[in-house]
Amino acid sequence: AQKITQTQPGMFVQEKEAVTLDCTYDTSDPSYGLFWYKQPSSGEMIFLIYQGSYDQQNATEGRYSLNFQKARKSANLVISASQLGDSAMYFCAMREVNFNKFYFGSGTKLNVKP
Amino acid sequence: ETGVTQSPTHLIKTRGQQVTLRCSSQSGHNTVSWYQQALGQGPQFIFQYYREEENGRGNFPPRFSGLQFPNYSSELNVNALELDDSALYLCASSLAREWDEQYFGPGTRLTVT
Numbered sequence: 001a002q003k004i005t006q007t008q009p010g011m012f013v014q015e016k017e018a019v020t021l022d023c024t025y026d027t028s029d030p031s032y033g034l035f036w037y038k039q040p041s042s043g044e045m046i047f048l049i050y051q052g053s054y055d056q057q058n059a060t061e062g063r064y065s066l067n068f069q070k071a072r073k074s075a076n077l078v079i080s081a082s083q084l085g086d087s088a089m090y091f092c093a094m095r096e097v098n099f100n101k102f103y104f105g106s107g108t109k110l111n112v113k114p
Numbered sequence: 115e116t117g118v119t120q121s122p123t124h125l126i127k128t129r130g131q132q133v134t135l136r137c138s139s140q141s142g143h144n145t146v147s148w149y150q151q152a153l154g155q156g157p158q159f160i161f162q163y164y165r166e167e168e169n170g171r172g173n174f175p176p177r178f179s180g181l182q183f184p185n186y187s188s189e190l191n192v193n194a195l196e197l198d199d200s201a202l203y204l205c206a207s208s209l210a211r212e213w214d215e216q217y218f219g220p221g222t223r224l225t226v227t
Contacts, residue, residue, distance in 0.1 A: 102170075
């Protein structure tokens, strides 16, 4: 089974609107961390947000929030008030703490329209 | 504070050759991880080094090996290059146990012909 699944290869959103990027995960490790990264066309990988498996509250970082639903094994990224500069590839990732392995999804390409 | 740097930026090698890629960690970081990102795909975890010891490994064959030095810089070595090894190789540094602060370098683009 895939460790990280991102089912949206590409998405469009209008500038200033909110958008949700989907991510589901699969692990038997009770201790894990979930991450979202942004990769612009220039190639650098930029950390956006982190959620630990034991965190009770959803993580937020500025315009980014992570909708963590543990029972459903989902960790969706919500970007509020989209900006043109948000156009990029977005990757969901997971670290299995006890197994010390790290997995990335296949990514979602977000295009923000003016 | 210096960020993560990688060298070289681009590299072209022939099938069967060996290659060494280098990564300099962010100041103060003692953990480095390496990833392979094929075109149009997400990165795949190769391995992680913590204080000069391998500390986790993904599903890569033994011809992928690494080193971490006392100054926490790192090398990725790939022997017997195959065409499928063509990819962007990313390294990321962090403080151990603080994976929310994993900083990536700009990557090395390897082309195997």
